[in-house]
Amino acid sequence: xxxxxxxxxxxxxxxxxxxxxxxxxxxxxxxxxxxxxxxxxxxxxxxxxxxxxxxxxxxxxxxxxxxxxxxxxxxxxxxxxxxxxxxxxxxxxxxxxxxxxxxxxxxxxxxxxxxxxxxxxxxxxxxxxxxxxxxxxxxxxxxxxxxxxxxxxxxxxxxxxxxxxxxxxxxxxxxxxxxxxxxxxxxxxxxxxxxxxxxxxxxxxxxxxxxxxxxxxxxxxxxxxxxxxxxxxxxxxxxxxxxxxxxxxxxxxxxxxxxxxxxxxxxxxxxxxxxxxxxxxxxxxxxxxxxxxxxxxxxxxxxxxxxxxxxxxxxxxxxxxxxxxxxxxxxxxxxxxxxxxxxxxxxxxxxxxxxxxxxxxxxxxxxxxxxxxxxxxxxxxxxxxxxxxxxxxxxxxxxxxxxxxxxxxxxxxxxxxxxxxxxxxxxxxxxxxxxxxxxxxxxxxxxxxxxxxxxxxxxxxxxxxxxxxxxxxxxxxxxxxxxxxxxxxxxxxxxxxxxxxxxxxxxxxxxxxxxxxxxxxxxxxxxxxxxxxxxxx
Numbered sequence: 001x002x003x004x005x006x007x008x009x010x011x012x013x014x015x016x017x018x019x020x021x022x023x024x025x026x027x028x029x030x031x032x033x034x035x036x037x038x039x040x041x042x043x044x045x046x047x048x049x050x051x052x053x054x055x056x057x058x059x060x061x062x063x064x065x066x067x068x069x070x071x072x073x074x075x076x077x078x079x080x081x082x083x084x085x086x087x088x089x090x091x092x093x094x095x096x097x098x099x100x101x102x103x104x105x106x107x108x109x110x111x112x113x114x115x116x117x118x119x120x121x122x123x124x125x126x127x128x129x130x131x132x133x134x135x136x137x138x139x140x141x142x143x144x145x146x147x148x149x150x151x152x153x154x155x156x157x158x159x160x161x162x163x164x165x166x167x168x169x170x171x172x173x174x175x176x177x178x179x180x181x182x183x184x185x186x187x188x189x190x191x192x193x194x195x196x197x198x199x200x201x202x203x204x205x206x207x208x209x210x211x212x213x214x215x216x217x218x219x220x221x222x223x224x225x226x227x228x229x230x231x232x233x234x235x236x237x238x239x240x241x242x243x244x245x246x247x248x249x250x251x252x253x254x255x256x257x258x259x260x261x262x263x264x265x266x267x268x269x270x271x272x273x274x275x276x277x278x279x280x281x282x283x284x285x286x287x288x289x290x291x292x293x294x295x296x297x298x299x300x301x302x303x304x305x306x307x308x309x310x311x312x313x314x315x316x317x318x319x320x321x322x323x324x325x326x327x328x329x330x331x332x333x334x335x336x337x338x339x340x341x342x343x344x345x346x347x348x349x350x351x352x353x354x355x356x357x358x359x360x361x362x363x364x365x366x367x368x369x370x371x372x373x374x375x376x377x378x379x380x381x382x383x384x385x386x387x388x389x390x391x392x393x394x395x396x397x398x399x400x401x402x403x404x405x406x407x408x409x410x411x412x413x414x415x416x417x418x419x420x421x422x423x424x425x426x427x428x429x430x431x432x433x434x435x436x437x438x439x440x441x442x443x444x445x446x447x448x449x450x451x452x453x454x455x456x457x458x459x460x461x462x463x464x465x466x467x468x469x470x471x472x473x474x475x476x477x478x479x480x481x482x483x484x485x486x487x488x489x490x491x492x493x494x495x496x497x498x499x500x501x502x503x504x505x506x507x508x509x510x511x512x513x514x515x516x517x518x519x520x521x522x523x524x525x526x527x528x529x530x531x532x533x534x535x536x537x
Contacts, residue, residue, distance in 0.1 A: 206262020
């Protein structure tokens with residue numbers, strides 16, 4: 001099993017050991033430095049670390065945990081990976097093979113673990129004999145790499161793990177499927193783009209590996225490139241054509257062609273609206289996504305990188321020189337930046353983080369007020385440099401995910417942010433950070449509340465508060481008890497000073513920031529309809 005994973009490029013595994021995994025862990029031990037093992041203090045943490053590894057690199061993130069309660073503890077991270085189309089592989093054990101399905105009460109037994117896993121993954125399989133290892137791992141990597149990437153799972157009973165049998169050497173999975181798409185549809189799309197006056201490109205997480213091709217297309221057709229959460233950084237916010245969600249809302253009102261690449265486009269199509277004056281072109285490797293909300297005029301099923309390159313080549317045949325829209329786009333971006341002054345508290349902290357992180361630095365957000373604002377207000381300059389949990393909104397995912405991001409990117413500065421409520425979900429992973437010397441600062445914004453819940457109770461229910469007030473530890477002092485450097489701050493400038501020191505730490509650090517209530521960022525995220533109807537069929 002381990003050899004098959006290594007043959008497919010796996011060099012890092014996150015996990016937590018236990019009885020049904022003894023033989024697999026022994027295999028990792030015997031592999032020595034060939035496998036980088038990072039052990040978490042909770043199964044959820046291991047899965048989130050694999051998620052962060054995958055999302056920040058595009059490579060497969062692998063975690064291993066015991067079956068039953070162990071694997072169930074990872075399901076929040078698993079559904080985050082599913083929502084984010086991230087290639088995460090869960091390797092888990094099982095009860096002894098002769099007891100599966102009999103309900104005899106074996107340790108960690110579930111009624112049907114494989115069926116449970118199949119509801120949360122793109123694919124899940126069981127290895128019932130050593131001869132099935134290579135084909136099963138190959139199938140797993142096919143599911144991870146061909147089409148829309150989403151989590152997959154492999155389970156193996158402990159008696160099968162311990163069995164001795166002769167098997168052929170493992171070989172890596174490879175496929176040419178990424179180059180396959182309907183070229184005629186790309187030609188049709190290029191004709192529509194060439195005839196447009198005000199094209200707009202919308203990118204999502206599925207476009208992260210196609211940054212160069214999309215930038216070339218945008219420059220050729222003079223189209224602003226808009227992103228939200230998972231698409232941030234595909235085109236740099238420093239580039240004249242790179243636009244955040246707030247600016248994108250303005251361009252949506254008047255665009256005549258929209259090219260959606262690797263994005264579900266849910267807020268655009270379902271909330272901002274469409275009409276018959278808009279030609280919609282969709283590029284997605286998942287054919288079920290193309291017409292899910294609104295039927296596309298042209299839908300191309302394929303890999304974003306290959307299709308974007310084809311669109312460039314086809315447009316180059318039809319477009320010589322377009323009207324330069326740089327000044328128009330710059331004006332809209334400036335208007336959007338000015339509007340964000342309505343959330344001054346969050347923007348002040350984000351501006352500090354941005355100025356202290358180098359251009360290639362990575363920010364990992366959380367379900368917190370500063371995190372929400374980062375989706376629209378944090379400038380991102382490189383692909384895979386703003387890590388979010390997408391539409392799943394998984395409170396508490398951030399810190400453990402950020403540890404996986406840093407393990408995957410040891411030479412890039414990484415900063416995590418968290419609220420006091422969410423941070424406590426995976427606070428135990430401070431021990432992991434300390435044990436493995438993971439140089440990651442986390443900024444914990446402490447207002448003693450579940451901020452969003454509190455706002456809802458105040459605005460919608462007349463201030464009838466319940467469950468939204470928190471009793472917290474002294475975070476900076478608590479961090480020190482784990483062997484993690486702790487700092488305190490109470491303003492953007494004191495955060496700046498602490499962050500400068502934290503980024504120089506040879507190990508993990510925590511910055512506790514005492515804050516009050518912050519302005520609502522939701523007017524920039526949940527927008528009223530900009531045009532037409534919600535659906536066009």
